[in-house]
Amino acid sequence: MNEEEKKAESKKIMNGAAHLNQGSPDTMMVIEKAIELNPENAEAWRELSVAYLKRGMPLDWKPLFDKAVMLDPKEWQGHRGYLYLYFYRNYKKAIKDFDATDILTPNFDDAPQGQSVNYMRGIAYLGLKEYTKSKNYFNTYIDNQIKTSGEDYADITAFLYRGIIAYLQKDYKSAKKDFQKVLKYSENHYSDAHYYLSKCYYEEKEIPKALEHIKSAIEDFNSGYYHTRNYVEVLYQVYIQDLEEQKNLVENHSFY
Known part of the structure; x- marks a missing residue:
């Protein structure tokens, strides 16, 4: 095959690999063949890196993904930022990639992995406090x-998250407004929002409301209505121990 035919075959192989399990040995063998045919296939380098990412092997993941970014930064730099953010909590490197993505596509809100870079920068800066x-x-x-x-x-x-920022800054009025929006758009079932509303009302010494919300938080948590992601712990992840501790605090308050 000539070079153009090799590139076309490499692309065809990648399209055919879509039905295989991502990160599996069989998939890796197919992708390696695609790279052999076309070493400039950025998608193939990126897809090959996934196997090592899912196995928690950053020393093997990073050079492969870096190769994809080098070959096609407009497509993959924001995705690398996403991985830095969620899988490695390397907030500074994530922000650097998101900022670079903005430079590559000015006046456009990029959404690697289907999420806005503005949203993800919000999380990264929150992680940096x-x-x-x-x-x-x-x-x-x-x-x-x-x-x-x-x-x-x-x-x-x-x-x-915006509500959590307000809570941390002791702006309970603004915090409650955002947590109520979470409940508004989740049909009133979201453990994290109820949990933080309870904390806000507790700080304001409104014990009945604090108790009402922490009970709802526990109920929603047990029903699976809470913030979580596959593979990784989210920033400010709420656990049942947190909820039980807050409930005990509210029930045994000593304000009066």
Whole structure:
């Protein structure tokens, strides 16, 4: 085959591998053949890296994914930022990739892995405890959603995280407003929102409301209505122990 035929065959192989289990040995063998035919197939380098990522082998994952970014930065740099953010919690490297993606595609809200880079920068800065920058990016993301599709199209965890920022800054009024939005768009079933509402009301010494929300938080958690992701722990992950501790605190308050 000539070079053009090799590239076409490499692309055909990758399209045919879509039905195989991502990261499996069989898939890796197929992808390696695609790379052999066309070493500039960025998608193949990226897909090959997934096997090592899912096995928790960053030393093998990173050079493969870096190769994909080098070959096609516009397509894969934001995706690498996504992986830095969620799988490795390397917030500074994630932000660097998101910023670079913005430079490559100015005046466009990129969405690697289907999520806005503004939203993900909000999480990254929250992880760094840079609350003002985090809030600004969540605001940008939410405002863009309102402008293009409507508030109800925004990821409800953007309101959750913005509320957490307000709670950490002791702005309980703003925090409660965002947690109520989470409940509004989740049909009133979201453990994390009830949990933080309980914490807000507890700080304001409104014990009956604090107790009401922590009971709802526990009920929703046991029913599976809480913030979680496959493979990784989310930032500010809530566990049943947190809920039980808050319930005990509320029930045994000593304000009066």
